[in-house]
Amino acid sequence: MAPTLQHLIVPYAATIAPLTGQDSQLPALPRLARLLARLEQQETDAGDEYSLSPPHERVLARALGLPTTDGAIPWAAWQAGERQQACAWFTPCHWQASMDQVTLQPPESLDLPEVESRELFEALRPWAEEDGITLHFESATRWRAVGPAFADLPWASLDRVAHRQLDAWLPNGGQLPQARALLRLQNEAQMLFYTHPLNDRRAARGLASINGFWISGTGAWDGQALPAPRVAASLRAPALRGDLPRWAEAWVQLEQDEIAPLLAAAEGGAAVRLTLCGERNAISWASGLPAKPGALSRLRGLFQRQRPLDLTQLLSQL
Structure with missing residues (x-):
């Protein structure tokens, strides 16, 4: 029997923000260098920063055996164990309007307790029901929506829009007719939430209003999935905020908490796989598998010659 493969996926191993300035210099990551020196590059998931599903979602979906259609990976159905019915996540959030743009602030940055989210x-549930959508309260930051409207409906991942402009990510109702009712529901929610007494109470406490919701994780799931790999989530929040010093600090902690055990397993002869994901591409390395030739093979030679890891060079490929 083949040994169980230990697979670690690292989202936001790179960001689209440039690594410039003294405060943004990455520290040495010796365990990562040692691990990559032992592994062979296997494949690259190539894309760009405009795909609806970011690289780490594509890689995880492929590892699980889920559909990988851009913007229509059925995360809501899979995570809720909902079989055969199309689902989506509704994420309450703050749409921050300025003179020339609207930026989405996700709930984890808004101090949203469960009682307020409920x-x-x-308030939104009867409006959704009029459109044939059934809402289920999962947590303060995520409501599950069920209905045929979410079948074959691409929508940008929350990770694509958190702390960023929304105009490029909202579906075009003229080109995507099945999105029209949901775009209308989003507009209705903005008006409904704007006048809700809850936001007066939040304003009195100096908190941002909850004035909208984002749709993501759309699609139906057939109930089949492979065992899930481990996903390291600690780089996500500072990367989305564009906080590069905190992101670099998180890399040091991640190396200790996640990379070190994987390195120990590899040195002990276990089959391991590491996938580093940026906002454009993802690269996988593995032990015990034949390497595939690729444009990044020069990096493997770099590590195998025992040179210090140039993480900035590596991350530029992501």
Whole structure:
């Protein structure tokens, strides 16, 4: 029997923000260098920063055996164990409007307790039902929506829009007719939430309003999935905020918490796989598998010659 493969996926191993300035210099990551020196590059998941599904979602979906259609990976159905019915996540958030753009602030940055989230959930539920959508309260930051509207409906991942402009990510109702009712529901929610007493109470406490929701994780799931690899989530928040010093600090902690055990397993002869994901591409390395030739093979030679890891050079490929 083949040994169980230990697979670690690292989202936001690189960001689209440039690594410039003294405060943005990455520290040495010796365990990562040692691990990559032992592994063979296997494949690259190539894309760009405009895909609806970021690289780490594509890689995870492929590892699980889920559909990988851009913007239509059925995360809501899979995570909820909902079989055969199309689902989506509704994420309550703050749409921050300025003179020339609207930016989305995700709930984890908004101090949204469950009791307040439930108030808005109950306010939106009858409006959703009029459109044939059933809402289920999963947590303060995520409501599950069920209905045929979410079948074959691409929508940008929350990770694509958190702390970023929305105009490029909202579907075009003229080109995507099945999105029109949902775009209308989003507009109705903005008006409904704007006048909700909850936001007056939040304003009195100096908190941003919850004035909308984002749709993501759309699609139906057939109930089949492979064992999930481990996903290291600690780089996500500072990367999305564009906080490069904190992102670099998170890399040091991640190397200790996640890379070190994987390195120990590899040195002990275990089959391991490491996938580093940026906002454009993802690259996988593995042990015990034949290497595939590729444009990044020169990096493997770099590590195998025992040179210090130039993480900035590596991350530029992501």
